[in-house]
Amino acid sequence: MLTVEQYIEQMKKKDKLNEFNFKNHAENMTTVIKYVMDYFNTYLDPESIDYEKMKIEQSVSKIEQEIGSIFPKSKDFIIDYYKRTKGRIDKIYRSWFKELKYVDLFNCQEDFKDAVDKFCESSKMRGTGIEQNKDRLIILTEEVREQEIEKPSIAGFKYLDHSLIAWVKEVYREYGVNLFQFAQSYIRPYYEEYVELIYNREREQFYYINRYNHRYNNNPFDIDEMYEENRHRPFINGRKGELEMLVMYVWIFEDVHDTEYWPEYVNLCVSTGRVSIVGPVNIMIPVKIKDMEYPNEILSSISFVETITGLIKEQPEGKYILRLHYEKDNDAFWKDTAKLNQIIINLCDTFAKYGEPLALELLPPLRAPEYNAEEFFTQYRLLEKSMKKYRDMKIVLVNGPHRHSSKPKYLMQTTEDIVRLRGIVKELKFKMKFAIDITKLMKNKNYLSQFEDDFNQLSEMRNAIVGIHLSKISTRSTFTNYLYKEDKVYLNKHDYPRTSDLMGCISALLNDNLSRYFIPDGMSSAHELEDLTDDLLRGGFTFSAQGS
Numbered sequence: 001m002l003t004v005e006q007y008i009e010q011m012k013k014k015d016k017l018n019e020f021n022f023k024n025h026a027e028n029m030t031t032v033i034k035y036v037m038d039y040f041n042t043y044l045d046p047e048s049i050d051y052e053k054m055k056i057e058q059s060v061s062k063i064e065q066e067i068g069s070i071f072p073k074s075k076d077f078i079i080d081y082y083k084r085t086k087g088r089i090d091k092i093y094r095s096w097f098k099e100l101k102y103v104d105l106f107n108c109q110e111d112f113k114d115a116v117d118k119f120c121e122s123s124k125m126r127g128t129g130i131e132q133n134k135d136r137l138i139i140l141t142e143e144v145r146e147q148e149i150e151k152p153s154i155a156g157f158k159y160l161d162h163s164l165i166a167w168v169k170e171v172y173r174e175y176g177v178n179l180f181q182f183a184q185s186y187i188r189p190y191y192e193e194y195v196e197l198i199y200n201r202e203r204e205q206f207y208y209i210n211r212y213n214h215r216y217n218n219n220p221f222d223i224d225e226m227y228e229e230n231r232h233r234p235f236i237n238g239r240k241g242e243l244e245m246l247v248m249y250v251w252i253f254e255d256v257h258d259t260e261y262w263p264e265y266v267n268l269c270v271s272t273g274r275v276s277i278v279g280p281v282n283i284m285i286p287v288k289i290k291d292m293e294y295p296n297e298i299l300s301s302i303s304f305v306e307t308i309t310g311l312i313k314e315q316p317e318g319k320y321i322l323r324l325h326y327e328k329d330n331d332a333f334w335k336d337t338a339k340l341n342q343i344i345i346n347l348c349d350t351f352a353k354y355g356e357p358l359a360l361e362l363l364p365p366l367r368a369p370e371y372n373a374e375e376f377f378t379q380y381r382l383l384e385k386s387m388k389k390y391r392d393m394k395i396v397l398v399n400g401p402h403r404h405s406s407k408p409k410y411l412m413q414t415t416e417d418i419v420r421l422r423g424i425v426k427e428l429k430f431k432m433k434f435a436i437d438i439t440k441l442m443k444n445k446n447y448l449s450q451f452e453d454d455f456n457q458l459s460e461m462r463n464a465i466v467g468i469h470l471s472k473i474s475t476r477s478t479f480t481n482y483l484y485k486e487d488k489v490y491l492n493k494h495d496y497p498r499t500s501d502l503m504g505c506i507s508a509l510l511n512d513n514l515s516r517y518f519i520p521d522g523m524s525s526a527h528e529l530e531d532l533t534d535d536l537l538r539g540g541f542t543f544s545a546q547g548s
Contacts, residue, residue, distance in 0.1 A: 007039045008032065056083060063088070070147060074140040077133065085128075093119060093137065094144050104149070104182035105230055107175040112141040145176075152178050159262060159511055160249060161278040164242060171235045183246035184254075190221055191255045210256040211493045214248065216268075221247050241274035257490045260504050263511055263540025271542075282510050282541040284468070284518035286533075287321055292523050295530045299545040302358065304519050310346030315354055321467075321517060322350075322357040323398075329408070334365035334379055344386045351390060359394040359467065359517065360387070361435060364412040373424060376411055384430060394466055397421065398435040402443050415441065415454040422461045435467030438506060439521065448501040455505040462512060470506075471522030472532065503539040515544060 002010065012019070012035075019028050060079055067075055071090060081089040096119055097103060106112065116138050120131040130137070152172050154165055157180065168179045194212035199205070214220050227240040236243065248265060252258045263281045270280045286300040294300050303316050306323040324343070326333070333339040347360070362383075365376055384395060399418060400410030412421055418434060418441075425432045436458065445451040458465070499507070510516065523529045533543070 002043070004036065004039050007043060008035045011035045011038075056086070071140065071143045074136065074143055077136040077140065081133075089130075090140065090144075092124075093140060096122065096124070097141065097144055098148065102182075102226075102230060104185050105177055105233060105236070106145060107177050107233070109138070112138050112145070115141055149176060149178050150181060152180050156253070157249065159253070160245075161266070161281070161513060163277040163279065164245060167239070167242060167277060168246075175235050177235065179243070179246055183243075183250045186226070187221065187247050187250050187255065190251070195255060205489060207489045207491055208256070209491045209493065210258075212256075213494045214251060214256075214258070215261060215265075215494070215496060220244060221251070223247065238276070241269055242277060245269060245275060245278065256492070258492070258496065260499055260507065260540070261496070263507050264538065265540075267540065267542045279513045280542045280544075281513060282507060282539075283513070283515040284536065284541050284543050285515055285545065286543050287517050287519045288317070289519055289521065289523075292520065292529055293526050295533060298533060298543045301545050302517065305357075307350070310343040310350060312350055312354065316357075320354075320357050321359045321361060321519070323361040323363070325363050329366060331363075331365040334376060335368075335371055337379065337382065340379055340382060344383060348386070356390045356393045358392075359396045359433075359435075361396045361398050361467070364397060364400055364410050366408040367411055368408060373411065373421065377424060377428060377430070380430070380432070384432070394433050395431060396433045396435045396467055398467070398469065399437050399441055401437070401440040415457050419457050419461065422464055425464075433466040434461070434464050435469060435517075435519075436465055437469035437521070439469065439471040442502065448505075451502065452505060455509045459509050462509065463514070465510070465516065467517045467519065468506075468510070469519045469521045470532065471520060472524075472528050497538065499535070499539045503535060507539045507541065511540075518543075 011017075015031070017028060017031060018024075019032075021028070060082065063079060063082060064075065067078055067090060071078060074090065078088070078090045081087065097115060100106075100115060100118075103115075106115065113134075116134050119125060119137065120134065152168050154160070157165065171177050171179055190212060194210060196209045196211065198207050198209065200207060221244075223240060223244045227236065227243065230236045231240075245266070249262070252261055252265075266278065267280045267282070269275045270278060285302065286294055286298050287302045287304045288294070288300045289304040301318045303318060303320045304323065305312055305316050305320050306325045308325055308327060310324065312322070324347075333343045351357075362380075365371065387393065387395060397412060399412045399414075402413060403409055410417075412418055418436070422434065441454065442451050445454075520529055520532060523532070537543075
């Protein structure tokens with residue numbers, strides 16, 4: 001049964017009517033009006049029309065338009081089934097298929113055949129004769145699967161190890177399986193079971209309460225069982241820990257927002273051998289300063305040495321980091337080329353005698369009316385050029401402390417200074433790196449609102465930061481089950497130790513696989529240093545004596 005538009009089109013072709021021939025405009029109008037009258041008076045004969053058949057044909061036409069590009073191979077099967085049963089097999093099957101266990105891991109004919117067998121034996125389809133169409137259902141399964149799977153996107157997964165992301169992408173390329181999507185669907189039942197939404201009328205506030213203890217769990221989210229049921233899949237075998245990390249990532253970043261646990265969790269997985277392709281995060285290389293000793297479990301083979309002239313008096317113990325310092329406001333070598341040249345000569349003598357350091361730290365000059373960034377980099381260029389032969393040594397600029405308002409400020413003293421100088425370094429293509437003295441940078445900033453923006457700015461230049469100075473500051477952990485995220489309150493039934501806001505920001509700043517040296521300035525006792533290293537470990541840092 002044709003629609004009126006289809007009927008007119010058919011008659012136009014039969015009579016070879018050209019509506020764009022404007023010489024026959026009136027004649028064409030009369031002819032088309034006649035087509036319409038014939039359609040309703042003759043073609044649509046009320047006595048001969050099977051209205052039920054016409055309704056089915058209209059539905060079939062809509063179905064063809066709807067599924068033509070979605071299920072091109074199964075279109076005829078879907079339409080034939082509809083004509084026979086008035087049922088949409090694509091919708092029936094798609095709805096059933098999405099509820100299958102591990103459906104996001106399906107990737108081969110064996111998976112599709114097994115799904116079809118279960119569908120034909122299901123209570124809903126038993127006795128319908130659908131089993132006679134298994135071959136066509138397998139083709140439909142392939143097309144449904146293709147529609148359900150999305151290409152992996154790292155949006156929202158920015159804290160994942162690059163090796164883990166590479167594995168996810170490789171699995172998608174080779175097997176058409178999106179492991180991010182699987183992790184999100186796998187964790188959903190746990191969210192529905194363990195996360196409760198309640199409303200406090202007194203405070204007019206919704207609370208999301210997590211009743212599942214995901215921390216320090218040997219088998220979180222029943223990963224052991226899931227792995228055993230899927231280890232026959234080549235992309236799953238040997239990757240139980242990596243799958244667990246994907247699921248844990250979704251849980252703590254998207255569902256319960258316990259994000260500060262992530263770096264500690266990653267390092268726990270690495271240290272216990274749970275994963276094989278993931279590296280530790282927030283790696284600190286401990287540097288010994290003066291006679292201060294680290295706790296026994298933290299090994300340090302690097303010493304910190306300071307010099308004003310470029311010369312040092314005795315052989316450093318092992319590898320070392322050398323700070324080019326100056327007393328009080330005497331930054332003359334940054335403003336006098338002759339004095340800088342003498343410093344360079346002294347440095348070369350030191351390196352010849354004791355070996356080059358892992359890093360040459362530079363204290364920035366003080367600002368002056370006739371001296372600013374341009375003059376500094378003119379002097380710095382001479383230093384970097386003279387140090388070119390020491391290829392393994394990094395040249396590192398470290399921020400100076402805050403000074404009294406009546407005194408001249410350091411060229412690099414605030415976060416804005418650091419970011420601005422980093423931009424100049426990139427533009428001039430210098431090899432300079434940066435060390436951040438967090439204690440000095442955050443002096444007199446005690447609340448998240450005061451320093452969060454600083455860390456957000458620094459995170460944009462994370463790869464240029466090679467060292468951290470840190471002393472006794474407010475990094476102590478607290479116990480609380482409250483967490484605020486985007487005006488929502490998340491609660492945990494279990495009290496988790498939470499790091500301070502400052503420690504959380506430090507951890508987020510350095511959340512990658514790079515190693516950075518760590519210098520604990522200002523420690524007055526080994527006990528204070530032990531407290532600081534304990535806080536760093538709880539904050540998700542790991543200590544390594546290897547590399548630089």
